């Protein structure tokens with residue numbers, strides 16, 4: 001068997017080298033969360049062994065060490081997403097927090113009664129509910145962009161719906177259900193022509209492809225550390241300085257203030273104005289370590305690797321009778337997220353049966369209930385590949401689908 005180019009990565013992920021239900025684990029739930037390489041675990045351990053202290057406030061050696069590592073991580077992230085300055089990189093708990101901050105702070109500032117907020121039918125709940133809440137509060141309209149038959153954005157509909165009433169368009173860069181990649185720059189141009197603003201949910205994009213927030217011309221861009229080999233509880237909100245400057249913080253307290261008087265206070269400059277309280281210092285350091293790991297492999301290479309797996313597996317999946325695939329077939333428009341259903345078998349039963357074969361996939365609505373309704377599916381099963389997955393595992397995945405089908409449809413034999 002030829003060694004695959006990414007096969008050797010497995011040694012960096014102890015958790016992947018285990019037996020589950022008497023079978024070698026094939027972890028295909030990377031859209032939910034990814035595993036952490038030894039380098040990230042080491043970075044966390046080293047930080048706690050050598051440098052743990054609170055940031056920004058101390059003058060002692062450990063405090064300075066922790067502060068410089070925390071702020072150094074911000075610079076690593078800035079460079080990774082090509083933001084122009086670290087003032088535009090805010091640490092959050094993850095994509096959900098980032099999107100809530102934008103809806104509550106920026107939305108509060110610019111959305112008025114009768115205005116329109118535009119999202120799409122492929123959004124994750126965390127890019128729906130904050131806008132629903134804002135629309136209700138402001139008496140604004142929440143409007144959905146339609147999808148094509150194969151799950152891509154219907155660009156004609158998008159263009160028609162972006163008007164001078166559109167204050168905010170908030171769109172996922174990559175769908176966590178369909179794997180489809182949206183043309184962010186094109187939409188940014190349309191939104192900006194109408195003097196609106198574009199918010200991008202990058203949770204499923206930043207881990208899988210090179211992202212340049214300036215080239216995309218996104219006004220805000222959100223993502224999570226845990227989906228890109230980093231720890232849970234750390235994420236990022238990128239925002240253009242001119243917009244962040246105008247916004248009020250969502251949380252108030254220590255670390256984010258300049259002066260506090262009895263009745264009034266002033267805020268620190270960006271990015272600290274938004275980061276109230278002791279931040280997730282170890283999380284930021286762990287995320288920077290994850291980015292070093294990804295950069296060593298190269299985001300172009302990672303994207304190419306996932307494409308090759310999708311290209312390899314699509315014909316095999318299409319050949320399975322009774323299997324429905326959601327999202328575009330063309331690899332140029334998608335990542336390694338593959339949602340599917342098998343006729344006559346509930347997706348939860350599919351996921352349970354596949355787990356018996358050691359293959360970890362997810363089943364459910366994937367936090368995208370409006371999309372499920374739109375596609376007329378109660379749920380789907382979903383496999384999501386990442387850099388450490390191999391073609392051999394993709395084969396195992398196909399075999400597990402066939403075994404599942406036989407188990408349920410032909411009975412026990």
Ligand code: PMP
Nearest residue numbers: 094095096124126176201203224
């Ligand atoms: N948006 C998308 C597209 C996602 O896939 C996810 C995670 N499933 C989120 C937002 C939310 O991310 P988190 O739970 O890390 O805040």
